[in-house]
């Protein structure tokens with residue numbers, strides 16, 4: 097799973113269909129980030145089974 101975080105933001109996203117999925121100016125992490133926040137929308141999509149990676 098790939099995590100993306102917009103630069104100057106503390107929120108990590110991992111669902112490519114998240115409305116806030118960063119497409120430019122982002123940092124990438126290939127493992128679960130140890131710092132920062134996890135996106136609530138991505139969490140909701142994962143719970144609902146609609147998270148696309």
Ligand SMILES: [Zn+2]
Pocket residue numbers: 108109110111114115116117135136137138
């Ligand atoms: Zn998100």
